Amino acid sequence: MFRKFLAFFLVLLWMPACSALAETVASVCNPNPADRLNLRAAPDAQAASLGKYYNGVVVTVLAEENGWAEVVVGDGDGAARGWMMTDYLRMGMGEGTVASAMPVFAADQVTLYAGTDGNTPLATFSQATVEVVGEAGSWRHVRVNGVYGYVPAASGAAPSPGIGMQTAVVNNPDPADRLNLRAAPDTDAVSLGKYYNGVSVDVLECLEDGWLRVRVAGVDGYMLSKYLAFGDAAAAVASACPAYWVSNPDPADRLNLRETPSRDARSLGRYGNGTQVTVLGIAGDAWFHVQVEGQTGFMMAQYLSASREQALAQPSPQARITLAAALVELPIHRDADAASGVLTTLDAGQSVYVLTRGEVWTYVSTGSSTGYALTEGLDFSE
Secondary structure, eight states: HHHHHHHHHHHHHHHHTEEEEEEEEEEEOSTTOOOOOOEEEESSSOEEEEEEEETTTEEEEEEETTTEEEESSGGGOOOOOEEGGGGGGEEEEOOOOOOOOOOOOEEEEEEEESSOOOOEEEEEEEEEEEEEEETTEEEEEEEEETEEEEETTSSSOOOEEEEEEEEEEOOOOSTTTOOOESSSTTTTSSEEEETTTTTTTEEEEEOTTEEEEEEETEEEEEEGGGEETTTHHHHTTTOOOEEEOOOOOOOOOOOEEHHHTTTSSOOOEOOOTTOOOEEEEEEEEEEEEETTTEHHHHHGGEHHHHHHHHHTOOOOOOEEEEOTTSSEEEEESSSSSSSSSSSEOOOTTOOOEEEEEEEEEEEEEEEHHHHEHHHHHHGGGO
C-alpha cells in the first residue's frame, strides 16, 4: 500500500513540471539568423546534441517542460526526436512564418537514410533539390520532395551559403502596393518608408506575431514577414522599383543625396539633371529613398521626374570633348580630384552637359551619370 501511495505522490510532483500537449507546431527562430538551434537528447543544455537546426524549420511539439519542448523534426522514418529550448521556438507558427535560413543544393542523385549510421536507406532521388534542415556532425538532416532523412555531409554539392539566410525581398501580393517599414513591430507604429516589390531586406531578428527586425538600405525598422519572400521564392519576385531622373528647375543646380530624409542631413553626393535613380521606397510626402551610382540615400521627390525627357527639357549648356595630345580619352571622376574613382570615360567629339564650370574642374552630366572632368579637356566654343 505504501508503495502505491508513494508512486501516486511522485506522479503528482511530476505533473506540473512536464505537461503533455495536444500536438502543435513551432518554428525555429534564433535571434541571429546565422545561428542554429540544438536538438538535445534530454531537456538540459549539457545533454548531447542530436543536430543543429536552421531558422524556419517547423517542428511538432509533443510536450513542454521547464523552458524545453519535446519535439519531432520531420516525419516518417527519417524524422528526429529530442528537446529544444522554447525561447528559440515560435510556438504555434508553421511553414513560412519565420524567415528560412535553410541552405539548398542540387544533386544529380541523392540517397536518404533513416539515421546517421547509414545502415537503412529510405529513398533515392535523381535531379533533386535538397533542403538542409539541420546539421548532425558529419551528416545533414534534409528534406527532398517532402521526404525527410539523412545524407553524408560530403555527398552531392555543398549547400549554397546564404540562400535565404539573412536576406529577403519585399513581396506584396499586389505589386502596385508598397510595404511599410515600421518604427516598432505594430501596424499602428510610425511608417519610416513604404517599399516596392523586389527591394532587398536584411533580416536582423525574428520577433513574435510575424514581425521581423530588418534593415533596408541602411534604415532599421520592422516589417511583417508574410509580405517578404525568402530563399528561392525571392528570386522569382519581379522588381517594381521605378526609375526617375534628376530634374532641377535650374539646370545648373545639383540635387543632394541625403543620408536621412532631411534638408539638414549630411550630403552623400550632388547630382545634375538627367541622372537616373532607382526609387526603392517613399519616405513621407517629400522624400524618395533611392539608389544612384552605387549609393543609397534620400532625395527630395519634387526634384525628380518619371520622364527623362522632362528632366532634360531645359538642357544645360553643352561642351564638346577635346583631348590633349597625351590623352586617349577623358575620364569623368566622382569628385574634383584625379585620385577619386572614375565613373566613365569619354572619347573626343562626344558632348556633355555642363552643370558647373570651374577653372580646373567642370561638373558635367553625360545623361546617365554626373561627375567631374578636367576643364582643359572640354571645348566650350559651340
